[in-house]
Amino acid sequence: MPAYKDEKRNTWYCQFYYKNWRGESKQKRKRGFSTKKAAKAWEQDFLNSLAKGSDIMFPVLVENYMDDLSTRLKPTTMETKRSIFETKITPYFMNFKVYEIDALAVRLWQNELLKYRDEKGNPYSDTYLRSINNQLSAILNYATVYYHLQNNPCKQTGSIGKSDADAMQIWTLDQFERFIEYEDKAAGRLAFDIFFWTGIREGELLALTIEDFTFNGVDEYHLNINKNFEVVRGTQYLLTPKTDSSNRCIMIPQFLYNEAIEYFAALYEPSPKERLFYFTKSYLLKEIKRVAHMAGLEPIRVHDLRHSHASLLIEMGFNILMVSQRLGHEKVETTWRTYAHLYPDKERILATKLDTVKIHGIAGNLSVEEQLLKFMQQFQKHLNQQPAIIDISNEEIYRWNPETKEKALVSQEEFEYEAELDENIEAALAVAEIFQAGYLEICGMIYCLASRGLPIKYL
Template sequence: MPAYKYTLKSGKVLWYANFYYTDWTGQKKHACKRGFKTQREAKEYERNFLDQQNTTSDILFSSLVENYLEDMRHRLKPTTMEQKEFIIKGKLLPYFGRQKICDIDTIKIRKWQNELISHRQENGKPFSQTYLKTVNNQMSAIMNYAVRHYRLAANPCHAAGSIGRSSAGSMKIWNQEEYEQFSKCIKKSAMRLAFDILFYTGMRCGELLALTEPDILPTKKISVNKNYAKVDGEELFLEPKTPKANRTISIPDFLYDDIINYISKLGGLCETDRIFYFTKSALDKEIKVGAKAAGLEPIRVHDLRHSHASMLVDMGFPPLEIAERLGHESVKTTLDTYSHLYPEKDSTIAGRLNEFRKK
């Protein structure tokens, strides 16, 4: 594994790696990379490169991750990839990056889990239960990938057990009265309308920010057909989250009139221009300011979607209709998410069965 040095016109000495390898198709190929400051860096690059060509469980975790992410980039949305890469870089690679995947056993997974559980952030708080679950699931997904494609005998995460919880417990929502109290404290008309749409339609934030003028239908419906995201400074229009997320949502007259009135004041708007010019971070900031001004317990922007679902439950709409309006892939998702909002339904059923027996 030699490395070679060369001299620039300025007299500066640098190193380069120059080697051959066999790719996944069986073809022999040449690789060369220049610009290394030391011989050690050039050799390390070659080692890491060749390790990524390894298809056995002797592969380093860091090399496996590179291959895993490259594979997933062709299959997942940029927003999902951004979340994966953030978790992997901060919570997985510092612990397992230099280890071979065949050496990562149940004990090491348990010790890693315990460090995550005991960790305290700058504010003194531990990671949330849902975050712990997400991080652990990501590690398990990578090791499952190794089992399927790198001849790893078994996923050690399965035997180690899980950590965290899938749901955050009590869901934060605003009822209609609280929401209207909040809405009155929003000074910017565009922001107020955006929050109104989120609360009275249950749309996802990305769906709202992707709206263009043609999406507002004269039948007083909103066509949800795309999703907006900003990744590494690049604005993206993506496919809806799931096939069922591609839908139309009926809206009340007052909301339709407010949207049309707002659009009429936007000069020179093209059909492909977004109706709302701001981003999710601006909404996140504004909802905190508005909640404080209204004297309400703060909630997340996404909780307006939960608030809408709660309102529909209170109004007596069945889960199937709520699922279709929210764009859930199945009614099971709706029931799993909002089952706690139906606490008295079982008692109601029992009461009606009593009446039936009396007859």
């Protein structure tokens, strides 16, 4: 690994051959180093970045991983990843080669995160701990596929934290109505009304134009959610929605449509293609705190208005599939995991119904035992259908192998069994997910409804 002196410039440079990802031999030259040692170090770092084995240094793996994902992920997602690696992961594993990161090293790193306390004595939240741990597991999964790492040590140590917060704060309809009475700014009033009555995300709201509010001329009012506004390190982005399911058109009440039209008409020389709201997410948080204080309410996060909308729908009796579709969740399981506790208490329902059966019986000439048996069967059926009242019994389901390009017809029972066995997804939720999206990935295999076809990205 020689380095050369540039006599004219009185600096050092390196010049060498390497093979690119296509196997082609290429020459590389880098000038301007003040010392021979610096030139050699740069050459070594460059060659390390091309390494394909698990003896690659962890910081180099991170750079390669980020470069790879930058063409596939949105800037906002990339920024979150970079921040976590720069502050929580790379500093700890800076001097490790990838194969040296074993289960014990991961366990000690997890313990450091669990012991952390800020200046007020607060630890990292459970959801943040889970997110950090997931990032390390993801990059080590990447290393097993592309850098010949034999196994991911994160699978041995298990995760830390929780995927969902213990509790969410919501406002009831009465509380929101009291809150909105004190909102004296037209933009704020419309924004908070949209949050509460539609459940859209902050980025989705900030991307709205008046053209997104539509009326069919009869009795249907819609809101089209097809873009997402984000700011990353001072740069503004108008992006596609978070997921394919987030690109949606939802019905809205007439009063909300009228409020948006009136707000737009009051603007100075408005353009239908311009965004309706130009305030920031931090402004929204300050505003919700200000108005909540005036209304005598405990402040909640802006995102909790989304939870409040979901809670309102559930209280009104809508099933989990309808809630999932309106919120734009990619998977019904996400909705169920987040809001299952808001559905009626099953044990309380059971006890109440048993009391009713004992005292009044059920219509028909049935004995008490027969009445109880019939009710228990109905109740069990209700439990099984709670995630979503749907039926795919008349659908054909295909299992597709993306590697061999082979497909096979499977029964609904086989599909449900494999979902429960391999992904630990309840059968009813698996059915709800494939009904909603048309397909479901299970351990590298793609299951799809024949009537919906296989998504293009798997062909």
